[in-house]
Amino acid sequence: MTGDANPFESLQEQLDDAAEHIEIGSDVLERLKNPERVLETNLSVELDDGSVGVFRAYRSQFNGDRGPYKGGIRYHPAVTRDEVKALSGWMVYKCAVVDIPYGGGKGGIVIDPREYSEAELERITRAFAVELRPLIGEDRDIPAPDVNTGQREMNWIKDPYETLENTTEPGVITGKAIESGGSRGRVEATGRSTMLTAREAFKYLNKDIEGASVAVQGYGNAGSIAARLLASELGAKIVAVSDSSGGIYNPDGLDPEAVREFKNETGTVSDYENATEELTNEELLTLDVDLLVPAALENAIDGELANEVKADIIAEAANGPLTPEADDVLADRDVFVIPDILANAGGVTVSYFEWVQNRQRFYWTEDRVNEELERHIVDAFDGLIDQYESLDLPTFRTAAYVVAIQRVLSAYEEGGSWP
Ligand code: NAD
Numbered sequence: 214m215t216g217d218a219n220p221f222e223s224l225q226e227q228l229d230d231a232a233e234h235i236e237i238g239s240d241v242l243e244r245l246k247n248p249e250r251v252l253e254t255n256l257s258v259e260l261d262d263g264s265v266g267v268f269r270a271y272r273s274q275f276n277g278d279r280g281p282y283k284g285g286i287r288y289h290p291a292v293t294r295d296e297v298k299a300l301s302g303w304m305v306y307k308c309a310v311v312d313i314p315y316g317g318g319k320g321g322i323v324i325d326p327r328e329y330s331e332a333e334l335e336r337i338t339r340a341f342a343v344e345l346r347p348l349i350g351e352d353r354d355i356p357a358p359d360v361n362t363g364q365r366e367m368n369w370i371k372d373p374y375e376t377l378e379n380t381t382e383p384g385v386i387t388g389k390a391i392e393s394g395g396s397r398g399r400v401e402a403t404g405r406s407t408m409l410t411a412r413e414a415f416k417y418l419n420k421d422i423e424g425a426s427v428a429v430q431g432y433g434n435a436g437s438i439a440a441r442l443l444a445s446e447l448g449a450k451i452v453a454v455s456d457s458s459g460g461i462y463n464p465d466g467l468d469p470e471a472v473r474e475f476k477n478e479t480g481t482v483s484d485y486e487n488a489t490e491e492l493t494n495e496e497l498l499t500l501d502v503d504l505l506v507p508a509a510l511e512n513a514i515d516g517e518l519a520n521e522v523k524a525d526i527i528a529e530a531a532n533g534p535l536t537p538e539a540d541d542v543l544a545d546r547d548v549f550v551i552p553d554i555l556a557n558a559g560g561v562t563v564s565y566f567e568w569v570q571n572r573q574r575f576y577w578t579e580d581r582v583n584e585e586l587e588r589h590i591v592d593a594f595d596g597l598i599d600q601y602e603s604l605d606l607p608t609f610r611t612a613a614y615v616v617a618i619q620r621v622l623s624a625y626e627e628g629g630s631w632p
Contacts, residue, residue: 228246254271255269258333272354283354284304288366296321309620365390367388368393384571397579399560404559412447422503425450426504427451430494432455436508453500535550550609598612600615
């Protein structure tokens with residue numbers, strides 16, 4: 214990552230910027246800028262060699278005015294309390310942008326999962342589930358996957374929760390395997406909303422996405438699926454992709470599925486045979502492409518690097534990939550940024566569908582999931598364009614926060630004060 218901005222301060226700055234365009238008192242704004250509560254715990258777990266590992270873990274419940282807290286759990290050595298707080302806040306406004314009945318939460322464990330065996334990771338996850346148990350529940354707080362977690366970890370949380378609660382409650386967690394109550398289309402959902410929002414942005418700007426060149430930073434769940442769908446459904450040309458070990462480039466286009474298979478086999482995209490050049494991540498972010506998709510972690514682009522960005526459109530598949538300075542620079546340079554709270558909202562939207570299916574114990578086809586997702590994302594995009602134009606807002610991100618803050622504010626005001 215190039216920037217070292219504190220993500221929680223970035224979130225608060227984004228909210229302050231949007232609040233200038235809304236009638237909101239500084240007292241209520243303060244409430245909307247801070248989490249309601251944060252769990253900080255130290256998980257003590259026996260490792261395979263008999264020693265005890267101690268792992269710092271967090272769960273932030275940012276705001277529950279519109280429904281249960283909702284948000285993923287991240288395993289990464291750089292997880293901090295402020296990062297988890299920021300990510301939980303972004304969830305509040307993301308759920309509000311796509312108008313699904315959730316608040317926002319997020320969790321994380323400070324760990325590099327590559328250094329632990331599967332059995333150790335299972336014990337660590339189950340220990341976290343026990344700590345989370347009093348806080349979570351299908352009407353309280355519903356975790357989901359994030360960086361370095363997936364269906365496996367979700368099932369490791371669901372199982373102890375249901376055992377200890379002596380119930381079956383698959384809706385306590387989303388992102389589960391299909392056989393455990395997961396939804397069709399959930400694995401693809403974040404990449405799919407990134408693709409859909411890019412399609413709408415190109416249309417809005419009267420640009421042709423077929424044949425458009427695309428660079429994708431981060432080739433995990435969000436990035437690799439966005440790349441595949443941009444190519445297969447819209448005919449875009451993926452010219453560069455990267456992961457934490459570096460990037461690859463081919464001006465004639467890479468086959469996103471073949472790169473994904475190569476990464477699955479070797480653990481990295483580097484050395485992929487059909488690339489013409491290797492790139493650093495900074496080189497990838499500053500390539501002369503039509504669309505840039507940052508899909509790794511926060512602060513990928515800081516103010517300095519933003520001056521070098523040559524893409525016309527950025528679709529933020531990752532959460533918080535631009536520092537506030539980068540955002541200002543790109544706005545001055547008329548780069549159209551599709552904000553994270555819309556571009557990657559497909560993940561939480563299909564999590565919502567999963568939760569609805571769990572509660573009804575009635576499961577949808579993949580086509581129905583994808584149709585409902587497209588409707589939510591396109592409606593949200595159109596609603597933001599409406600505010601962006603009618604209020605003459607400085608950026609599309611500001612429009613997203615204006616819409617989202619107003620929805621959270623209405624729910625808070627309609628609820629009244631108690632006690
Ligand atoms: P993932 O663990 O599947 O993939 C992350 C990828 O980023 C990996 O390929 C990793 O190698 C790469 N990466 C890490 N550091 C990098 C660096 N410095 N430069 C380049 N690449 C780097 O995670 P994911 O689920 O795809 O999440 C990626 C981003 O998308 C995160 O910001 C996450 O919060 C966001 N997101 C994910 C979902 C989801 O449903 N998975 C939903 C919403 C938002």
